[in-house]
Amino acid sequence: MPDPAPRSPKAEQTRRAIVEASMRLFRSKGFDGTTMRGIADEAGVSLGSAYYYFAGKEHLIQAFYGQMQEAHLAAAAQALTGTTAFADRLEGVLAAWVEVAEPYHEFAGTFFKNAAEPTSPLSPFSPESSGAREASIAIFREVLDGSDLKVTPALRPHLPELLWLLHMGMVLFWVYDASDGRRRTLALAHGVAPLVDKLGRLSRVPVVRGAVTDLVSLLESLRA
Structure with a gap:
């Protein structure tokens, strides 16, 4: 659903205030316990204004995904600078995501509980999440394109999406990681990057x- 709000600085400030208010309430009350009226009150805007920017709570989560993706893109750009070693580039991008996601770990379970439902618009595989998903896949395409990794031509066009799927598996591991600073997730990124290389x-x-050719054929048949 297109965002109807104009992209003036004031509109963007209001939009971000609503998203930040929703994050605070999702953390304290949970997704199901949070209402659009509560979000509007927390953000200091009218209920009509909240609905003007976002059609519902699911769209607020999508906006949060977008903000996370912007932060990951910026952090990934730093991780990709100065090296063509594929393993280093992959580990850097995976670790960058852990860094930007860390402030939200305490209520990650709230997101996962809703996103794990296959028909939920909050699922990373849903049509509603296509923008954030494609942006994330593009980061892994950059990981590959700027690297020294040589793979069979049949596999290369599919590898960015496969790397994104690997990333999704790491995100699930991160959700359950109770170690300080997500130390275990960072160790997973450190170990898996050279293995993928x-x-x-x-x-x-x-x-x-x-x-590999058989794997590619299977992937293509599943996408058909």
Whole structure:
């Protein structure tokens, strides 16, 4: 659904205030316990204004996804600067996400409970999440394109999305990670990046190439 609000500085400030208010209430009351009226009161705007910017709570979560994606993009740009080593680039981007997501970990379970429902618009796989999803896949495309990793041509166009799926698995691990500063999630990123690098390079080995071709065919059939 297109955002009907004009992108003037005042409108953007109001829009962000509503999103930030919703995040505070989602944290304290949970997603189900938060109402649009409560969000409007918390943000200091009228209920009509809240609905002018957002059609409902789900759209507020989508706006939050967008803000998170902007923050991850900025942090990822720093992580990608100065290195072409694929493993370093991948680890840097995965770790950058952990860094920008850390302030929201305490109520990540609230999001996950709703996003895990396959038909929910909050799912990262939903049509409503397509903008944030494609933006995230684009980051992993940049990880690959600027790197020294050479993979079989059949696999290369699919690899950014596969890396995004890997990232989604790490996000799930992060949701349940109770270690200080998400130390275990960062260790996972540190360990998985060189593993993916090795597997990618193996895709060019003749004895492995056939299995990779079969994998690509399977992926294409699932997308059909």
